[in-house]
Each structure stands twice: as structure tokens, then as C-alpha cells.
Amino acid sequence: MTWKRVCKVTDVPENTVKKFTVDKVTLLIANYGGGFRAIPPLCPHMQEPLEESGVIANCALTCTKHLWSWDLSSLDMLGETERPLQSYEVKLENGDILALIDKELVYEFEDEDDIKDDDFFSKA
Amino acid sequence: MKITVETNSGVFDFECEATDKLLYAGLTRGLTLPYECATGTCGTCRGRIMQGSAHIDWDQAPGFAKLKRDKGDVLMCQARPSSDCLVRVPARVVARSGCGTLPQHRTAHIDALRKLTRDVVHFELALSRPMSFEAGQFVVLEAPEVKGGRAYSMVNFGREVDRLVFVIKQKAGGAFSDWVFRNDIAGRTVDVFGPLGRATFHPKEGKNILCIAGGSGIAGMLSIIERAAREDYFRDHTGHVFFGVRTLEDGFYLSELCDFAAQTEGRLKVTLALSHEQSPAAVHPEFPHIRLMDGLVADAAQQTMSGRYDNMVGFVAGPPIMVDGALRVLIREARLPPQFVRYDKFS
Numbered sequence: 001m002t003w004k005r006v007c008k009v010t011d012v013p014e015n016t017v018k019k020f021t022v023d024k025v026t027l028l029i030a031n032y033g034g035g036f037r038a039i040p041p042l043c044p045h046m047q048e049p050l051e052e053s054g055v056i057a058n059c060a061l062t063c064t065k066h067l068w069s070w071d072l073s074s075l076d077m078l079g080e081t082e083r084p085l086q087s088y089e090v091k092l093e094n095g096d097i098l099a100l101i102d103k104e105l106v107y108e109f110e111d112e113d114d115i116k117d118d119d120f121f122s123k124a
Numbered sequence: 125m126k127i128t129v130e131t132n133s134g135v136f137d138f139e140c141e142a143t144d145k146l147l148y149a150g151l152t153r154g155l156t157l158p159y160e161c162a163t164g165t166c167g168t169c170r171g172r173i174m175q176g177s178a179h180i181d182w183d184q185a186p187g188f189a190k191l192k193r194d195k196g197d198v199l200m201c202q203a204r205p206s207s208d209c210l211v212r213v214p215a216r217v218v219a220r221s222g223c224g225t226l227p228q229h230r231t232a233h234i235d236a237l238r239k240l241t242r243d244v245v246h247f248e249l250a251l252s253r254p255m256s257f258e259a260g261q262f263v264v265l266e267a268p269e270v271k272g273g274r275a276y277s278m279v280n281f282g283r284e285v286d287r288l289v290f291v292i293k294q295k296a297g298g299a300f301s302d303w304v305f306r307n308d309i310a311g312r313t314v315d316v317f318g319p320l321g322r323a324t325f326h327p328k329e330g331k332n333i334l335c336i337a338g339g340s341g342i343a344g345m346l347s348i349i350e351r352a353a354r355e356d357y358f359r360d361h362t363g364h365v366f367f368g369v370r371t372l373e374d375g376f377y378l379s380e381l382c383d384f385a386a387q388t389e390g391r392l393k394v395t396l397a398l399s400h401e402q403s404p405a406a407v408h409p410e411f412p413h414i415r416l417m418d419g420l421v422a423d424a425a426q427q428t429m430s431g432r433y434d435n436m437v438g439f440v441a442g443p444p445i446m447v448d449g450a451l452r453v454l455i456r457e458a459r460l461p462p463q464f465v466r467y468d469k470f471s
Contacts, residue, residue, distance in 0.1 A: 015456075046167060047190055055452055057459040064451040066160070066168070067462040079462040082132065082216055 003091065003098040006038065010095070015056040025104045027088060029097055032059045032072035038088040038099040043068060044107045045083065061085070083107070126208045129155070129171070131217040140205050144229075146171065146178065147200035148317055151227045158215040160469065162201050162264050162320055163275045167191065169200040176209030182272050225256050230316045232288070234309050240376035243294040244340065245304060246279075249316060254284040259325045259351035260344045260439065262468060263288065263318025267303060273317065274300040277344035277441060277468060279377075281351055288316070291376065293340040323439060323466035327355050331437035331464065333363040336425050336450040338442025342367050344468060346377055348439060349392065353384050363392040364429065368421025368446060371401040378411045385413035397424035422449035426457055433458040440467040 004022045012018045012031040019028050019041055028050055030037045043050050043063040053063045060078055062069040069078040070085040077084060086107070089100040127140045129150065140149035147169050150157045159169040164185030173196040181202045191197035200211070232249035240246050249265075259281040264273040279289040295301045303309065325333070325348040333352060335345040345365055352358060369375050381394045395415045396408060403416035417424040421442075438454040440447050447469045454465045 053448075055456040057456055058461075060461075062455045062462055064448060064455055067451070067455075067465060067467075069462045 002101070004101050006090075006097045006099050008095055009036075009092060009097055012036065012097070017051055017054045017056065017061070019051045022099065022101060025101055027099065027101075027105075028054070029090075029099075030054070030056060030061055030072055032056050032061070034059060034073050036090050036092070036097055037061075037072050037075075037085075038090045038097070040086055040105045040107065042107065044085065045081075047107075125205045127205060128208075128210045129157070129213050129217065130174075130210070131213045131215060133216040133218060136217065136219060140209075142204060142206060144204065145181070145201055146198070146203045146205060146209070146211065148227070148229070150200070151320075152229075154220045154226055156218050156220060157200060157213060158217075159201060159320070161187075161275055162317075163273050164199055164202050166469065167199065171198055171200045171203075171211040171213045172196045173198055173203075174210045174212055176205065176207040178203035178205045178209060225319065227318050227320055228255075230255065232314055232316045234312050234314060237310055240291065241374055243305075244374075244376050245292050245294075246376075247290055247292065247304070247309075249288040249290070249314065251286050251288065251316065254286045255288070255316075255319060256283045256285065257281055257319035259347040260321065260323045260466070261319040262321045262344065263316050264320065265300070266315040266317070267300065267309075267312065268314075269307075269312075270299050270303045272299075273315075275320070275468075277321070277341070277347070278319075279343045279346050281347045291340045291343050321468060323441065323468050325351055325437075325439070327352065327357055329437060330361070330435075332361050332435050333357075334425070334429065334433075334436050334438045334454075334458070335363070335365045336368075336421055336438070336440045336442075336453075337366070338368040338421055338446040341440075341442030341446075341468070342377060344441050345439060346380060349381070349384050353387060353392075358388040358391040361391070363388070364425070364432075365392070365394045366397060366421050366425040366428070367394070368397045368399060368424070368442065370399055372396075372398060372404065372408075372416075375408075375414075378408065378414055382408075382411035382413045395424055395428065397421040420449065421446060422453050425450065426453045429458065433460065436460060437464045438466065440465070441469075444469045 012029045017028045017030045045068045048065045053065045068081040086105040138153040160166040164182045167187035187199045231252045236248035238246045262277040266273040276290045337345045385392045385394045397417045408414040440450040454460045
């Protein structure tokens, strides 16, 4: 498990999400004002690309396709959201954002090779 | 046939005829199965058939795009059971009692057809049995001559109503709208399933109202505004309606909207946004209480409403691309919490 440099703090303005690829792992950095989160690029609901569909306001990331929403400071699910947002640990160092990337975080719907069919339900 | 659904919140059984759809049968029995469009386009009502089999009505439905069909994934709005089924549904579901408002099938006769613009028709349905529904709800209509159901929001609302009022816009290649526009359909029978949808208005919430609609999406907004007006809601709250059409002559229900605005002493404001034509004046030449703006309706709403989003609930309806734009405005600019943003996205 290693900390990997993703981008500069200034690369992601407040209340935006931006996509980066680090060692073949694609992730989004979200700046919610109170800090940064590093998350997988797809909405855990219906795989919408959060770089396009995600909007940050009031510390919350909302996918504007179906309005699933998470508090980015606590990662709590908001409203009728039914699956948690996965995230990589982040830290700031000398103006850089680093993420702790062991392996790529994926939601179960992406696992094409499962044989037990248990990918269908969320593991809340 | 016996249908068993395993959900994130428990297991439920219900009966479903071979002629009915899994989604509709479950909703009729009070299960809060997930859905949005209920007509195959959105993919929200996905389920996985673990045992048993079902016939799929619309095999090419866009909602299948992200489903794993080789594993038995189906859109429950398109699946009619051909045996008992065990279905997994990846959502929280509860069973509720309906107090007479659970969706059901009804038959209805088409009447009171009236052309509103070159490509918009107003029509009404006389129901076989009365229906109770909220302002902002929709039904799925299915005509024997046209394959598949189409979702339409009612212009009216009420308790034990025996007529439903709709508008339909002619759509290039749209089989149902072609059927309506090219035939003398007065008196024809259709199946009505509903009421559906949660983009409803609740006066007790005490919120200011912002409606953003494109084309025939204005239908549900009109029912919301009428409900509010009947309860004198605009005495204590503001309302803003942004209605997007292509050109000035594409506007409809303007007389009704103008009258509502006139009754409220300025607390309900109505704006017609023209996307394909420059507006000839700041207000509509025939309807003095309707303001005109140029451009996309979501942009018009954003420009006008900036800084005025206090204590607001937002309603959005129209073509998917317009709805997506408006939802971004309501989340990013208006900063409305998702529970105060309600939308219908019909394709």
C-alpha cells in the first residue's frame, strides 16, 4: 500500500470534481470546501460518470442523474441514497494531494467475473 | 403466478398475471419497487430473475443498456411472467397500504381532443373507475394499436376523479404520438396504469415553488400550480414557472398560466423561454403576465432566480437533456437538498 501523488491542491477548485489516472487507476478528486476526497469515478447507483453528473454543494456530492447524494465530510448517505460512497484515504503534502491506493476500488456491478451472483446487492 | 422478490429490506410475495408486468403487479400490491419512467427507458426498475422466466415486451428498451441480461437481469416494467418467479431487486422496498391511491389498471375512452399548437394536442380520458391522484403524478397509457406503454403526466388532479387530462407533443418517430396525430382516435379505448410518480406537490411543506418544464412537461406543472392556486397558496408563498418551447407559437396553456399569474398579484411569475427564436418583446404580446426570455429554459431559470432560492422546492419535467440541465441548476446553483428536487424524465 503506497501513497501516490494525484494532483496539486490548486488543480481542483472548491466545489468541483476532477478525474485523474494514477498508475492505471482512475479516480476523482472532490474538493468540498472543507477538504478533499478521492473516490471511484462512477456513481454506485447506475454507473453514471460522476465527473459529469456529480455536483458539489453544501459539502454534499449529488449525482444529478437520480439525485443520490453523500455528505463528503462524513461520507454519510443523504436522502434516499442506498449505497455508500467508497473512497481512498487522502492527505495533503507540500501543496499536493496524495491518495492511498492499494487496489482500485470498484462497486460490485463492475465485477464481470463473479460467479456467485452476489454482486447484485449493495453491501451497505 | 407467484412472484417472490428478495430486496435489500426483506422478502415479499405477490401474484402477477401472465398479462401483467412484474413492476405493475408489485406496485398494485403496495410494494415500493424502484422505478422512474415505468416505460423501459431509464433502467431504474432492474431486477434479476433467479428462478423462473418472463417474457420481455420491449427487447430493445434503452433501460437494458447497463443490465446483465445473461445473468437474468430484467426491467420489471417490461417483464411479464411465464412461470412463478424469484426476483432479486437491489433496493430498499417496503409494503404500504394505499388508502385508495395504489396504482391500478383501468380502461378509458379517449375524448375531448383539441389541437393546441401545430404539434401539441390536448386530450382527455373518461375512466372506467374513478382515480385519486396528486398534482404532479403520471400514468402509463397503452393503446391496443401501439406496442408498449407511454408515460404522461396529468394536467389535472383530485380525489375520485373520473376524467384525466393530458397534453401530448408530436415526436418524430414516436409511435404513440403518431397514432394520436394521424388517426381519428376519439372514442378509442386505452389501458391506463397509475397513478405513478413522486414528483408531487404538498402544500403542507410550505415551500416556495420553482417549476422548470420543457414542452409537454408543463402538464404536471399546471396541475401543481392549479392545486396551489385553489388553496390560495400564493398568498404566503412565491411561485416561478419557467416553460421552455422552441418558438413563440409553440407555447400552449398560456391563457391558463397567465390567469393564474394575474390572480396572485405578482407572487406567481411565469416565464416562457424560447430556444429557437428571439423573443419579440419582454412580455408575451397576447398574455401580459407572461415574461419572455431567449435560450434554454434551465439557463433562463438560472439567470432569473440567482439569489432567490430561499425555502424552495423545485419541480422539473421534460425531455431528459433538459431535465439533466435543470437538475444541475437546482443542485449546484440553488443548492436545494435532493429531497426538495422532484422530477420526471420521460423519453
